[in-house]
Amino acid sequence: MHLIEFPREVLLGENLKSEVKNVARRLNLGERVLVLYGPKTKEIAGKEVELDLKDAFDVHSLTVWGPYMKEVEKVEKKILDLAIEWVVAVGGGSIIDVAKLASFRANVPFVSFPTTASHDGIASANASIKDLGAKTSVKARPPIAVIADVRVIKTAPHRYLAAGVGDVISNITAVRDWKLAHKIKGEYFSEYAAALSLMSAKMVMKNADVIRLGNEDAVRKVVKALISSGVAMSIAGSSRPASGAEHLFSHALDMLASKPALHGEQTGVGTIIMAYLHGINWRKIREALKRVGAPTNAYELGIDPEIIVEALTIAHTIRPERYTILGRDGLTKEAARRAAEITGVI
Numbered sequence: 001m002h003l004i005e006f007p008r009e010v011l012l013g014e015n016l017k018s019e020v021k022n023v024a025r026r027l028n029l030g031e032r033v034l035v036l037y038g039p040k041t042k043e044i045a046g047k048e049v050e051l052d053l054k055d056a057f058d059v060h061s062l063t064v065w066g067p068y069m070k071e072v073e074k075v076e077k078k079i080l081d082l083a084i085e086w087v088v089a090v091g092g093g094s095i096i097d098v099a100k101l102a103s104f105r106a107n108v109p110f111v112s113f114p115t116t117a118s119h120d121g122i123a124s125a126n127a128s129i130k131d132l133g134a135k136t137s138v139k140a141r142p143p144i145a146v147i148a149d150v151r152v153i154k155t156a157p158h159r160y161l162a163a164g165v166g167d168v169i170s171n172i173t174a175v176r177d178w179k180l181a182h183k184i185k186g187e188y189f190s191e192y193a194a195a196l197s198l199m200s201a202k203m204v205m206k207n208a209d210v211i212r213l214g215n216e217d218a219v220r221k222v223v224k225a226l227i228s229s230g231v232a233m234s235i236a237g238s239s240r241p242a243s244g245a246e247h248l249f250s251h252a253l254d255m256l257a258s259k260p261a262l263h264g265e266q267t268g269v270g271t272i273i274m275a276y277l278h279g280i281n282w283r284k285i286r287e288a289l290k291r292v293g294a295p296t297n298a299y300e301l302g303i304d305p306e307i308i309v310e311a312l313t314i315a316h317t318i319r320p321e322r323y324t325i326l327g328r329d330g331l332t333k334e335a336a337r338r339a340a341e342i343t344g345v346i
């Protein structure tokens with residue numbers, strides 16, 4: 001059986017920090033809440049959300065230090081020890097992923113309160129968590145509610161919004177890879193999930209000139225694309241419609257680079273290269289990324305070109321079960337260098 005779950009409420013608007021308690025009351029989430037934030041997102045919105053909830057609930061809080069399994073275990077323990085009834089995650093993709101998996105394991109609902117529009121995990125059902133080696137995608141449950149405050153999200157530097165575009169543009173090559181895996185390996189393929197995923201990518205490309213302005217309208221456009229991309233993953237029952245070889249390349253960079261760039265920045269650059277390998281219009285993808293102000297090469301990512309080449313050669317080993325354009329053997333060093341040079345990435 002394939003169970004598809006969606007958020008019950010999605011709020012997108014201004015000044016929503018005080019809406020968390022209304023959502024919790026409407027959805028009858030219970031008295032004891034755990035607020036999760038990171039060291040930065042605590043200051044950006046976390047503390048305010050926590051303070052506002054204190055009027056109405058028994059509030060506990062915890063700082064999360066990245067998308068690691070030990071953080072998931074720490075949060076899960078706290079939920080169980082304190083008999084927490086629901087969780088709210090105030091942060092970027094890492095905090096939301098930890099909240100998603102820990103609340104799923106402890107069987108309590110969680111509310112997603114994104115502080116950036118940099119990733120499409122805001123409403124998805126899967127969590128990307130690092131344990132040993134590279135990140136793995138773990139099945140969990142989508143948030144019961146998403147509260148996207150455009151004013152909070154707009155406080156993030158522009159590169160975060162551009163990274164969100166990079167994460168959604170990835171859907172173009174991710175869906176190509178998925179189709180390939182369906183044809184070659186007989187993997188399950190959902191046409192509906194693929195269509196929704198591609199539509200999200202097309203919308204950000206079409207609206208690139210609005211998004212580059214970075215105003216509230218831009219934030220709304222990107223958040224909607226990120227949410228629909230997350231829903232596509234929930235329908236698929238995996239991250240397949242939004243994560244292909246371009247994501248494997250990004251995961252490889254996370255392992256190899258001394259200072260990786262943002263997830264969506266890396267997947268955007270990966271999409272240019274994988275689109276070239278698929279023989280589709282990579283120039284159009286690069287142009288859209290340029291228009292929104294996202295990086296399109298090694299220099300702009302702040303990553304050594306040799307690390308880019310190495311990441312391309314090891315990407316296929318990161319999740320061998322995920323068949324992509326890189327095949328089982330991956331790229332040779334020469335092929336990797338050629339693809340990166342032709343596309344202007346190095």
Ligand SMILES: NC(=O)C1=CN([C@@H]2O[C@H](COP(=O)(O)OP(=O)(O)OC[C@H]3O[C@@H](n4cnc5c(N)ncnc54)[C@H](OP(=O)(O)O)[C@@H]3O)[C@@H](O)[C@H]2O)C=CC1
Pocket residue numbers: 037038039040041042044067091092093094095097115116118119120121122124125126127128135152153155156157163167233239262263264
């Ligand atoms: N589950 C899924 O479907 C998906 C998961 N992901 C995952 O999401 C993660 C990427 O998320 P991303 O948001 O890019 O990165 P992070 O969540 O890792 O955040 C990066 C940094 O940005 C800070 N930050 C958050 N909000 C703001 C803000 N408003 N202004 C300034 N700084 C801010 C964070 O603060 P602090 O230190 O306080 O946290 C952190 O230091 C990756 O781990 C990726 O694998 C991505 C796509 C889909």
Ligand SMILES: O=C(CO)COP(=O)(O)O
Pocket residue numbers: 120121127128129135136137167239242243247248
């Ligand atoms: O980042 C994702 C989609 O944007 C999904 O994550 P994985 O690459 O970990 O499956």
Ligand SMILES: [Zn+2]
Pocket residue numbers: 119120167242243247263267
């Ligand atoms: Zn992603």
